[in-house]
Amino acid sequence: MDEITGVFIQESREQLAEMEAGLLRLEQNPDDQDNINAIFRAAHTIKGGSGVIECHFIEAFTHLVENLLDSLRNGDIAATPLLATLLLECCDQMSSLIDVLAAGTPAPDAGLLARGDALTERLKQFIAAQTKQPEASSAALTVHDSSVEASGGGVVITDSWHISVRFGRNVLRGGMDPLSFIRYLASLGEILGIETVTDAMPAAAEMDPESCYMGFEIRLQTRSSKADIERVFNFVRDECDLRILPPHSNLADYIKHIQELPEDTMRLGEILVRCGALTQAEIDDGLHLQKDLTPEAGLEGEGTDQTPPTPPPPQLGEILVEHKVVHKEIIDAAIVKQAQVSDNKSKEARLVRVQADKLDQLIDLVGELVIAGASANLLAQKSRNGDLVEATSVLSRLVEDIRDSALQLRMVQIGDTFTRFNRLVRDVSKELGKDIELSISGAETELDKTVVEKIGDPLMHLVRNSLDHGIEPAALRLQRGKPATGHVSLNAFHDSGSIVIQISDDGGGLNKDKIHAKAVERGLIQPTQTLTDAEIANLIFEPGFSTVDQVSNLSGRGVGMDVVRRNIQALRGAVDVDSVEGEGATFTIRLPLTLAIIDGFLVGVDKASYVIPLDTVVECIELKNLPTDRNFLNLRGEALPFVRLRELFEVEGEPPPRENIVVVQFAGKRAGIVVDQLMGEFQTVIKPLGAMFRHLRGIGGSTILGSGEVALILDVAALVHAVSQGEEHRLLAPPARHKLSAVQNVRQ
Structure with a gap:
């Protein structure tokens, strides 16, 4: 249970x-x-x-x-x-x-x-x-069908049920009067037309006065169902040939009922009965007729040269249409419904629900398998045994495939997270008295389930910020020449091995002068300090920072934006804001696709090893003949700032005569990381750092090498941002600070 x-x-x-x-x-x-x-x-x-x-x-x-x-x-x-x-x-x-x-x-x-x-x-x-509303009278019939015509002061409905009945020879002998059934039928509605069919009547000399040879073609206007009409003939059902065709205006209703049936596995006859298009008696008659028309199987000599193969049995739907019991359109709709249910059931059969903790345990075991495989590969290379090296190489490739398949199990679409904001935008816009619409794109973008679960709250803060602070009131928007309806968009896409989520609005944008003044007032920056537009905009992520004059139920207390940045950084991601005053703002979040296992590039500084996420690596070049007091180089006409890991981590000793630069890229910005040696690609199982290293910048985690040693994983996002920002400060700062500005900025 x-x-x-x-x-x-x-x-x-x-x-x-x-x-x-x-x-x-x-x-x-x-x-x-x-x-x-x-x-x-x-x-x-x-x-x-x-x-x-x-x-x-x-x-x-x-x-x-x-x-x-x-x-x-x-x-x-x-x-x-x-x-x-x-x-x-x-x-x-x-x-x-x-x-x-x-x-x-x-x-x-x-x-x-x-x-x-x-x-x-x-x-x-x-x-x-609703129940107090007066019920529609019987005269107020639906008049949407083209077969309904106005006549005088009333409504004449020409679309009607067609009843074809042929009474059996022994009806009169059983004490039944065919005309009594016609009179009873008239009690259900109005008989618009009746035609007596006498094609079965023999010559006068052969006529039996106790036998019935008559049939009727009847047009009946009624609100009753097909089953109600059939019940009129219950007493002579076995002694007559009865066909009941509904009005053409009812076809759409039957097809609609078929489409609304529950997703249960049903046979064609069950679908037709449940939607009301056929009665059970009509289905039974059709099945008996199908059985009679089906050739017997298993005869001796069947399928040989002397006896042709048995033809396929006739379809029930074809039989019912041929005998004018039901319209072909209804049969087609029922067949489509049956195929749809079958497809849905087959799709469900291919799905298996797995508890999240079992999946996490699998990922952990795969991570340990990756480490063990790296250790075996290292030992094989040291042994210089060709067969062993080849075997471990095959093993490494299989482990990599298992890793990718296991990680794919945890990948989910971000669309479900985005869809939740439809309700948020609706409720908040009504509360604020604004007319705001939300558009979503990239909902099919996939990322790790753990990332999806943890990104919900930061996204909530950013969307609320756009609704409250970004979108102006309708009157102000019209005054500025904008549509009265504000627009907020959510977009997700993959870029350089990361997932990018953008929250954009067409509101008023960020007031950079107001942000700068508030930052000076709070002592975050000096009055004479020169900042770029991007640095001013990113001040909104500082703890307790807010430019709102009045606190509302939604925001204004300075709590939220710093939490957003902290939560995103905890996911090894980064958040930036780009704004044009009067036109809107765009918040850009960059996140790794997975938090468990990544492809890394192993580098060395002295005796220590470091891992750079491979998807951020652009190229590797040799560093030579470069003055030690410079923190940038000319890379094919482009200034490339860099940081020396030896200086950043205060590694003692002299650098080797030949150093290398790993060029990395994040969020469209490039930077260089100077290392002693390049050690190649490495499958990296990410291990979180302890609590005492929580505030260490430039390090995103650790991993275990095949030798059992621990290697630190570099936080490329923090390094690129710090190096780029440090170079900008170096150009603006006094000459005495030029040398260590980038390194000091990273350490801060």
Whole structure:
């Protein structure tokens, strides 16, 4: 039962996410019936699952939500923003109830119950208001079909049911009067036309007065269902040939019902019966006829030269259409539904749900396998045994493939994280009184599941910042010549082995003069200090920094942006902001694709080894004849700032006569890292640093080499930023500070 409950909780949260996304779309397109049906199915699935696990507090509340959605689906109530708001609040309540179930609590607490009672009352008021509406009279029939014509002061409906009945010879002997069935049929509606068919009547000399030779072709206008019409002929069902074709205006309804059927494995006949297009008796007759028309198999000599192979049996749908029991369009829709259900079931069969902790354990074991493989490869090279070296080489390649496959298991699309912000933008824009739309691109971009889980809060802060500070009020936007509706966009894409997430808005942008003044007031910078535009903009990430004059419920306390940068840096990422005053701002987050295992480039300084993430390495060049007091070089006409690891980590001793520069790139900026020796590519298992090294800049982690030694992993993002910034300061600083400006900046 615990396993079933766990599956229910996981699937219900997925259904809730789909339901919430559907409700947000409903406000934009209230007439999208497919969307309304999807919302209803999500609520119905949650209610049905809660009944299976006997969680009555979820079942009771969701039942009321389902009733309201059913009225919406049937067109009894209109899709309004007020209704969407109520249903979104119900989604929040259902999510809280699912959290109660997940926590193992037997019942919700008093606060949650009170909120549920209030929502229940509002749901009942919506439903009660609908039931008080006067029901449409029988004369007010739908007139949307082209077959409906206005005549005089009333409405004449020409589209009707077509009933073809041929009574059997023994009907009169059984005491049945065919005309009594016609009169009873008239009680269901209005007979628009009737034609007596006498093609079975023999010559007068051969006629039996106790036999019935008559049939009727009838056009009936009624609101009754096909099953109701068939029940009129129940007493003579075995003594007559009955065919009932619905009006053409009903075809769309039947096809719609077929599309709305649950995703259950059903045969063609079951689909046609459940949608109301056929009755069970008609299906049974069709199956008997199919059986009669199917050639017998297993005859001696079948398939030989003397006997031709048995032809395939006729399809049930073809038989039903041929005998004019159902329209071909309905059969086609049922076949499409059957194929769709089969495809969905086959896709589900290929999916396996795995607990996250088991997946993490697999990644850890693969990491240890990588380290063990590197150790075996090192020992093989030292032994100089050719066969052993070749075997370990094959082993290394297989380990690399296993590593890539295992990491791919943890890769998920960022679209689910982005979709959550639709609700945030809707609620916050209403709270602020602004009209804001959100656009999402790159939702299919994949990255490590651990990164996705930890990036949600920083993204939340940045989106809120754009909504509150970035987008101006509508009046101000119109005054500035902008559309009244503000625009916020989320975009994700891959770049140089990293994932880039951008949050952009077309608001007022950053006021750099105000930021500079606030920074001087708080003592973050000196009044005479010269900063670039990028440095001024990035001051907003300083702790406690805020330029807002009035604190709101959303922001203004100076808490959030520094947390954003700290959380992103904890993921070995970086965040920058680019803004044009009056036009908007763009926050750019760069993150590694994975936090577990990466391809690295191993370098050495004296006896120590360091790892540079391989996806950041551009090229390696030899450093020669360069003055020691310079921190940049001319690389094919481009100034390349660099940092010496020997100086950065205060390694004693003289550098070798031949040094090398590893050119790295991050966020479009290049820098050089001067090392003693280049040691080649290396599969790197990232090990986190201890708490005492938490604030050490320039180091992103550690790894274990095949020899068992520990190597530090360089934080290329921090090094590139610090070296580039240090070179800018060197050009602006007095000459005495030129020599160690970059190194000191990194150490800070």
